[in-house]
Amino acid sequence: MNEEYDVIVLGTGLTECILSGIMSVKGKKVLHMDRNSYYGAESASITPLEDLYKRFNIPGSPPDSMGKSRDWNVDLIPKFLMANGQLVRMLLITQVTRYLEFKVVEGSYVYKGGKIYKVPSTETEAMTSLLMGLFEKRRFRKFLLFISNFDVNDPKTMDGVDPNKTSMKAIFQKFSLSQDVIDFTGHSLALYRTDDYLEQPCIDTINRIKLYSESLAKYGKSPYLYPLYGLGELPQGFARLSAIYGGTYMLKKPIEEIVVENGKVVGVKSEGEIARCKQLICDPSYLIERTSKVGQVIRVICILNHTISNTSDNNSCQIIIPQNQVNRKHDIYVCMISSAHNVAAQGKYTAIISTTVETNDPENEIKPALDLLKPIEQKFVSITDQYEPTDMGTDSQIFISRSYDATTHFETTCDDIKDIYRRMTGSDFDFAEMERRKQDIFGDAAE
Numbered sequence: 001m002n003e004e005y006d007v008i009v010l011g012t013g014l015t016e017c018i019l020s021g022i023m024s025v026k027g028k029k030v031l032h033m034d035r036n037s038y039y040g041a042e043s044a045s046i047t048p049l050e051d052l053y054k055r056f057n058i059p060g061s062p063p064d065s066m067g068k069s070r071d072w073n074v075d076l077i078p079k080f081l082m083a084n085g086q087l088v089r090m091l092l093i094t095q096v097t098r099y100l101e102f103k104v105v106e107g108s109y110v111y112k113g114g115k116i117y118k119v120p121s122t123e124t125e126a127m128t129s130l131l132m133g134l135f136e137k138r139r140f141r142k143f144l145l146f147i148s149n150f151d152v153n154d155p156k157t158m159d160g161v162d163p164n165k166t167s168m169k170a171i172f173q174k175f176s177l178s179q180d181v182i183d184f185t186g187h188s189l190a191l192y193r194t195d196d197y198l199e200q201p202c203i204d205t206i207n208r209i210k211l212y213s214e215s216l217a218k219y220g221k222s223p224y225l226y227p228l229y230g231l232g233e234l235p236q237g238f239a240r241l242s243a244i245y246g247g248t249y250m251l252k253k254p255i256e257e258i259v260v261e262n263g264k265v266v267g268v269k270s271e272g273e274i275a276r277c278k279q280l281i282c283d284p285s286y287l288i289e290r291t292s293k294v295g296q297v298i299r300v301i302c303i304l305n306h307t308i309s310n311t312s313d314n315n316s317c318q319i320i321i322p323q324n325q326v327n328r329k330h331d332i333y334v335c336m337i338s339s340a341h342n343v344a345a346q347g348k349y350t351a352i353i354s355t356t357v358e359t360n361d362p363e364n365e366i367k368p369a370l371d372l373l374k375p376i377e378q379k380f381v382s383i384t385d386q387y388e389p390t391d392m393g394t395d396s397q398i399f400i401s402r403s404y405d406a407t408t409h410f411e412t413t414c415d416d417i418k419d420i421y422r423r424m425t426g427s428d429f430d431f432a433e434m435e436r437r438k439q440d441i442f443g444d445a446a447e
């Protein structure tokens with residue numbers, strides 16, 4: 001192991017695997033290690049089902065009614081991909097799509113007044129939705145038209161709105177939208193977790209609603225995609241990319257020490273040997289002392305033998321419970337998937353609830369979601385601490401990822417990846433540039 005690398009990466013979570021893939025493609029010499037014997041770290045998919053029972057200390061083995069243990073791939077971090085979002089762009093640019101197969105998620109729902117409704121996001125859907133009264137529908141339709149026509153390069157489309165100054169609250173007022181419509185627009189179309197966005201300049205929200213609509217337009221049923229065999233396929237896809245470009249992968253490697261000299265990382269000690277490096281990327285678990293705890297997320301994996309009521313028998317879906325509807329500060333999310341995506345036995349469904357913890361009794365906080373899923377055959381509850389780096393790597397050249405948050409899409413994960421990339425290289429991760437140069441960079445090499 002007495003070799004010198006440009007970059008050593010610790011932990012095979014999705015963030016780390018994407019970064020090691022990108023760095024390898026850029027010609028860096030990369031060594032990637034994980035203390036576990038499987039890929040994915042915190043973002044792994046667990047298979048067979050027995051391993052999930054063991055991991056959560058559920059006594060005994062799965063009952064026969066759970067079907068074949070090997071048919072299960074259960075994500076520890078539930079997330080969907082936005083069809084037009086940043087992760088799909090990264091997958092396409094790097095051509096990692098060739099290792100994976102995706103299927104659209106059947107439906108997207110929102111909770112209002114104790115009931116669930118399909119999220120209307122097109123004008124036609126909005127006109128027939130039971131979520132709004134007739135006059136409200138007309139106003140919402142005008143609002144959606146305004147958003148879809150909004151072009152920052154064309155003041156005529158802005159109708160006096162300054163994208164950098166006008167608050168989103170003012171835009172909602174401009175269209176006289178009611179609190180319920182504001183709730184589902186902000187939380188189930190723009191996918192905000194809290195209401196802080198209301199006071200911010202409107203451009204971010206406008207772009208998020210556009211992302212939702214454009215993603216929805218791709219496949220029609222929902223804006224979300226999910227890979228066959230589970231999210232664990234994603235880090236493995238990027239690990240294969242890295243390997244094609246000369247990256248070295250080692251699993252089950254105990255990490256004894258991250259060696260720092262004069263405030264700068266110089267290597268990693270594993271099994272008595274030191275591999276040297278110029279830069280280090282790792283997840284918070286490898287360097288907890290250079291992070292701070294910023295909160296907690298509760299995730300509850302629920303195995304069901306039925307689809308969720310009032311979702312038209314959809315075999316995959318998302319339900320968002322906006323915080324205002326249940327007197328909270330953060331939304332509650334439910335992601336449901338099944339054998340349709342090869343992640344559960346026939347006739348079984350995996351619904352995963354997640355939210356940011358606000359009290360000392362997190363399980364009670366998610367009760368509105370649990371009630372939607374009843375009856376539940378088996379529950380697996382986890383409460384995890386969230387960390388973010390305190391050392392941003394300027395001097396140490398150590399780049400630590402953020403813990404996965406409670407959102408059920410990958411946009412925040414991609415923001416973290418772009419942020420680390422910028423800090424490591426001093427330049428922005430430029431999608432357009434990568435897309436233009438795709439042929440030069442990848443050419444035939446990925447064959």
Ligand SMILES: *[C@@H]1O[C@H](CO)[C@@H](O)[C@H](O)[C@H]1NC(C)=O
Nearest residue numbers: 114115116117309310371372
């Ligand atoms: C489901 O639909 C039924 C019939 O329309 C309704 O009575 C019930 O309140 C709905 N429940 C939820 C959670 O949406």
Ligand SMILES: *[C@@H]1O[C@H](CO)[C@@H](O)[C@H](O)[C@H]1NC(C)=O
Nearest residue numbers: 152155161162163164165203
């Ligand atoms: C808004 O800010 C962006 C980035 O700072 C700038 O490029 C753009 O010209 C601004 N737009 C307006 C209308 O002021």
Ligand SMILES: *[C@@H]1O[C@H](CO)[C@@H](O)[C@H](O)[C@H]1NC(C)=O
Nearest residue numbers: 106107118311312313314315
């Ligand atoms: C999913 O739900 C939508 C309506 O919400 C319905 O049109 C569609 O048929 C459902 N899909 C399946 C496979 O049940």
Ligand SMILES: *[C@@H]1O[C@H](CO)[C@@H](O)[C@H](O)[C@H]1NC(C)=O
Nearest residue numbers: 065304305306375376377378
């Ligand atoms: C579904 O699961 C519930 C909860 O474990 C159980 O009571 C019920 O009998 C099951 N139904 C079928 C058809 O297996």
